[in-house]
Amino acid sequence: MPRVKCPKCQQPERILKSGIVRNKQRYYCKDCDYHFVIPSARKRTRETAARDTGATSLRDIARTAGVSIATVSRALHDHPDISAQTRSFIKSLADEMNYQPNMLAQSLVNRSTHTIGVIIPNLNTTFFSSMLSGIQQVCARSGYRVVICQSDEDHNTEIANIQALMNNMIDGLLICHTLHTDTFEHLRMQMNKRIPIVQFYRVSEDLPISKIHADDEAGAEAVTEHLIAKGCKRIALLLGPKNLSITQKRLKGHLQALKRHGVALDRKLLAHVDFSHEKVTRAVDHWLKLSPAIDAIFSISDKSAVHIIGHLKKKKIKIPRQIRVVGFGNEYTGEIVEPQLTTYDVRTREIGEEACRVMLEQLISGNREVVDKRIAGKLIVRQSS
Template sequence: MKNKSKTTIKDIANVLNITPSAVSRALHNHPRISDKTKAAVKKVARELDYQPNHLASALRSGKSKLVGIIVAKTNSYFFSSVVENIEYELNKKGYNLIITQSNESFDKECRNIDALLQTQVDGIIASLANETVTFDHYNKIKEKGIPLVLFDRGENDIGVDYIGIDDYQSSNIVVSHLVEQGCKRIAHIAGYSHTRIYKNRIRGYRDALKKHELPEDEALLLESSLTIEDGREKMEQLLKLPELPDAVYAAGDYAALGALQVLQEHNIKVPEQIALVGFSNEPFTSLVSPSISSIYQHNKEIGRLVAKQFLLRVNDKNYKPVLHKTILEPELIIRDSSRRKHN
């Protein structure tokens, strides 16, 4: 059998000449419904291509078993890897994900939150957009009593559970590595400093320069959106300086890739003349030539910990400890772009 319009419980009831409430109980395996009736109901439901209304069910039960995810970009290996591991853990507990992306837009992030709240999600997991500097849209989630867990961006901004890496220490690790390789004039293609993680990376970069008694030249610190185009543009800018840097630390791998392209176009040897380090350990960093050194953010572990914290919040209404914050230690994956050869 086939229906052009959407099949309802009432349609199944009419075929079997039973009440809609009996159909509903049969579909939910109610013990007072006979196995014969359950089998008949499920057979007709399949034939009519019946699809349960999960939103209506959520309104009745108070749980949709849906979790909203907001990431900056779905084509980022970091975000896709974190989401994959969140999904793996939450699927085991019967939850499904609704994945949205902000494209680093504040307005789109606001719309995503409104859409997820209208969908009656049981909770929201998010990483803030670069443009986000006010948080009323996130406070709206908290005011509704809906669990909210942030990762990567947002540690100190909203007052909710957070999982991420130590961005300040990441910069210290990178600068120390470059100093060990003999670099003395280290540039930083940074993210925008109004975003907490990039602010911390900039602060770590500045403090690491002081620790190693290296010059702080404002011309060597360039903020950007960290796209490939930004990496190209900022690298061209650095190459116009009277005194060139001998190393570039980019706060994102795509910016590092853009910088590498420009260096190669100018026949500048990497790492012999200018060493290069990126951030996020995107898969392409090991495939390009020279391969790009990069900070690894423990994507899988972040995803697993985010899911664990979410489940604690959503399943136990009495679970109200001090806000949970997990900061993981970053790891520098050293590759050819920063490994200078010494005689």
């Protein structure tokens, strides 16, 4: 046994081994009643350790300036307690040393990340990505960051995303639900947390949460009235899943227009689909067999409307002479397709922007009052009607 000395009495006598801990021999001095291990050579301290990251911290500045960390922090924040001289000295020093505050540490103590989370069904289509674009821009103007999650129209992914985001990473949540979200327990669970939530575009009806949406009802009414004005009597209506708020609202608007103008409703002219091409095609084919024949198709999704135009053209049906086709949403493709699509501009970008503005307003003022805002859109008449 090599001569091991007790760190207390400095004597090598009466030392026994006392087990092995994490692969290191441990000793026991009977005289001092003291357990110890041979101290590892490199005591890893803040100073000796190779600095992992090259980043300068407040501590570094404080050291080279010969002041305390608190002083540096205050100087950089223009706290009145710091003399003009020290302040400017420290500021220039920070500049020289290329100091960048560690936002994680800041967020930890300030309990705020200056980041808002967005959950959105997908980003493949301009429809949603333009909302995100609006959100991002408004955020950036106020110095907020955006972290995004795609739910991919999957309800469980949406739930997982919410969970992931709500763990201190974000100051606020902006959410547009999936096509299939018809229960909102996952959202309700988060409402007791301090962080504000704003729904946009696809919203839940009865949750006391701020929401920004299109004027679906008035919009659909305007579209249907436009068709009626063109002389249509047999208007087929392509809707989304029944649970969806936009489905309900747009249907309601449509019915109002029919009623107001004394046009009878034929239930066979309503179809609920998930907007997949197959389902849409099948619905259209079904309508085409009806008698009396339909004279218009109103799709509450532009994407499907464009698809329908293609399908009708393949069948040599003249648009708008035989059947007028209108969409809803004003996606870019509506301008490209031939004939160009009549649609209702829901101003997606503005919806994103406004949702974000409401969010920021809540974050900054601390005011948590529930707002429910409709963004007015407008009818865009083109060749397809």
